[in-house]
Amino acid sequence: MDILTPSAWEGVSTVTVVILGALIIGIALARGWLVLGTAHRELMRLKDDVITDVRGSRAEDRRIIETLSDTVHAQRVNGDWAVHLLEAVQANATASASDRGQQ
Structure with a gap:
C-alpha cells in the first residue's frame, strides 16, 4: 500500500x-x-431494431402456424368425411350384393 x-x-x-x-x-x-453517449445511443437503437424485428417475425410465425393448424384440421375433417363416405358406399355395395345373391 x-x-x-x-x-x-x-x-x-x-x-x-x-x-x-x-x-x-x-x-x-x-x-x-x-462507452460514450453517442455509441451507447447507437447500440441501444440497434438493440431496439433487433427486438422489433424479432417480435415481428414471431407474430408472422404465429400467423403461419395458425394457418397451418387450420389447414391440417380442415384436411383431417375432410379425410374423416371421405372415409365415412367410402365406408357408407362400401356398406351399401355389400348390402346390394348380398340382396342380389339372396334373390
Whole structure:
C-alpha cells in the first residue's frame, strides 16, 4: 500500500498523471469498459431494431402456424368425411350384393 501514500507520488509530475489517465481511458474505450453517449445511443437503437424485428417475425410465425393448424384440421375433417363416405358406399355395395345373391 505504499502506492497510496503521498511520498510515493512525490516524483510524479502532473503531465505523467494526465498521460496515465488518458491511457487508462483509451484502453477502457478500446476494450468496451467505457462507452460514450453517442455509441451507447447507437447500440441501444440497434438493440431496439433487433427486438422489433424479432417480435415481428414471431407474430408472422404465429400467423403461419395458425394457418397451418387450420389447414391440417380442415384436411383431417375432410379425410374423416371421405372415409365415412367410402365406408357408407362400401356398406351399401355389400348390402346390394348380398340382396342380389339372396334373390
